[in-house]
Amino acid sequence: MRLILNFVATDQNRHLKYNFLKKEFHHIKAESDKAPRAVLVGVSLKDQKVEKAEEYLDELAFLASTLGIKTEKTFIQRLDHPDKRTFVGKGKLEEILTYVKAEGIDTIIFDDDLSSAHARNLDREIEDVMIIDRSLLILQIFAMRAKSAQAKTQVELAQYQYMLPRLTNLWTHHSRQRGGVGMKGPGETELETDKRIIRDKISLLRKKLKKIETQSDLRRKNRDREVRAALVGYTNVGKSTIMRLLSKADVFAENKLFATVDSTVRKITMNNVPFLMTDTVGFIRKLPTTLIESFKSTLDEIVEADILIHVVDISHESFEEHIEVVNKTLLEIKATDKPTLLVFNKVDNYVDKEYPPFEDHPPATLEEWKESYLAKEYNHIFLSAIKKEGVDELKRKIFELVSDRFYKIYPNHHSFAYNQLWLEHGGEWPMSEETGDDE
Ligand SMILES: Nc1nc2c(ncn2[C@@H]2O[C@H](COP(=O)(O)OP(=O)(O)OP(=O)(O)O)[C@@H](O)[C@H]2O)c(=O)[nH]1
Ligand SMILES: [Mg+2]
Structure with missing residues (x-):
């Protein structure tokens, strides 16, 4: 096996070829002239349902497809903890290797980070197949984006x-x-x-x-007296689509994970109240810690924001877990305790759940979600950014939060009385809106 990390350490010009991951993937593609084919390997821990492990591997497959890697099969082993030597047990590894050999698979992707001991032991067992772990996959996507x-x-x-x-x-x-x-x-x-x-x-x-x-600190300092709102959320929930909707900014949105890695800032003005809106990188379960550390200044856009617009894909099976992951990450970067609007996006894609009748069950329809604990806990709206349903309410809610902050900074601003009246009377749209680029 040629482990992906070998490239840097054994290449003569290793200190120059920092973009080793990219080269390695190109290498595979060039060799076979078609999409790399992979198997995915996950461990389902004792207190975890197998369906959960399957769901995690679906996400891993989505990450892989973002890099053009095709998933052929997934393997899940039920274990108390990952095997110390080879991540999965001996028997499972044999089963995987038999399949990999028979099918001519070129990549094995593990859903957890491999230790150096894992990598070394696997290296002994496996030949001619590339081994990747979750962090490496995410790092590679970031490098590409x-x-x-x-x-x-x-x-x-x-x-x-x-x-x-x-x-x-x-x-x-x-x-x-x-x-x-x-x-x-x-x-x-x-x-x-x-x-x-x-x-x-x-x-x-x-x-x-x-x-x-x-340089960017300086630029941010210049924005010190401006109200700042940041779009946050799990990856692929529709943040960039909403950014486009609000600012007419030409930002990239795609049905792939981590479409956005660079943050974009746009100036928006609603009813004479200007503010800055930031679209930034999405979060994911088990985001590599090295990425959080090195992306600190990008994440500072979120830390320094006055208002958070937390976007959720309500049509995703695990959207509640996604909310938790995002909240945990916000806590980690110390960006909680800000006025927050929870946006349940993609309502057009929501499919009602089926539960046995007359039994207690979690919310099954959008109507039930509207009455749910989440709706009660958060200032929220339901939206379809694609179908443009709920956009006026989105704007109104954002305006409430933004203008509240704005008039705290500029209590004597001429638009204050007008906007108070406007809000008290139900704030009918359309109202004046200008947008412009600031960088
Ligand atoms: N059905 C449906 N799809 C949507 C909606 N909003 C966005 N999408 C799609 O969801 C995908 C992801 O949208 P993005 O705006 O790129 O999501 P993002 O949160 O910026 O994603 P990252 O930058 O990767 O974190 C795209 O294919 C969008 O077209 C919606 O309201 N309904
Ligand atoms: Mg985006």
Whole structure:
């Protein structure tokens, strides 16, 4: 097996080829001239339903398809905890390998992060098949999507940070004294050299990022006295579509995961009240921590926002869990405690659930969701961004939050009395709206 990480550590110009993941994928594609074919492997833990593990693998398959990888089969093993040696047990691994060989599969994707010990042991068992874990897959998507210098540098940094601890045991069999060649320092083993190169690269990238961030900090400072709203939510819920709807901004929306990696800011004015709207990167279950760290300045757009517009795809089977993942991530980056509007998007795609009659059951229809604990807990609206149903109410709710904040900063603004009246009388749309780019 050629493990994906081998590329960097064994390539002569490894310190130059930072975009190793991309190259590796191109390599596979070029070899076979068709989409890479994969099997997915997940573990269903003791206290977890098998359907949950299946759902997680569906998401993993969606992540893989975003990179053009086709999923041929999924394997789930029920375990108390992942196997220490090879992630799944011996028997399961044999079953997987038999299938992989028979079908000529080129990639095995694990739904959890593999430790360096896992990688080493799997490396011994498997030949000619690429092994990827969830974090690596997400990092690769980010690398593909990043457009700005800032996002590209952030992804690179996250890739190297991901790699560094995994180098530790992986290369022990390469560790040997080697005299005076290339980058090697005096008395260093090959492993030490590799680690040093990566550490140097990390500190270089940190410096580069700091420089870029100083510029965006300055730009943000200039916006200090402006009201800022941020669209947040799980990936693929419709944030960019809503951004387009509100600002007529030409942002990219696609039915793939992590369509947005660079954040976009637009200035919007409603009834003479201006504010900034940010569309930013979506969250996902088990977002690699290296990504959260290196995307700190992008996520600061959320941290510094006055108002959050939390978008949810209500037609998704796991949308309640998605809300939890987003709330947990917001807590992690310290962006809670802001006035928040929960947008239940994609109502056009919602399919009523079937439950046995006369039994207690979770909400099964949109009407029932409207009466649910979630609707009670949150300032919310129901929306179809695609069919443009509920847009006026969305605008009105956003306007309420934004103008509340705006008049706190500018209590004497001339539009205050007019807008108070307008809101008290039910605020009929359309009202004046201008949009413009700010960067
Ligand atoms: N059926 C339906 N689809 C929608 C709706 N809103 C957005 N979509 C689709 O959902 C997909 C994702 O939309 P995006 O706007 O890219 O989602 P996002 O939240 O920005 O996604 P990321 O940037 O990947 O995190 C696209 O295919 C949209 O066309 C809606 O109201 N109904
Ligand atoms: Mg988006």
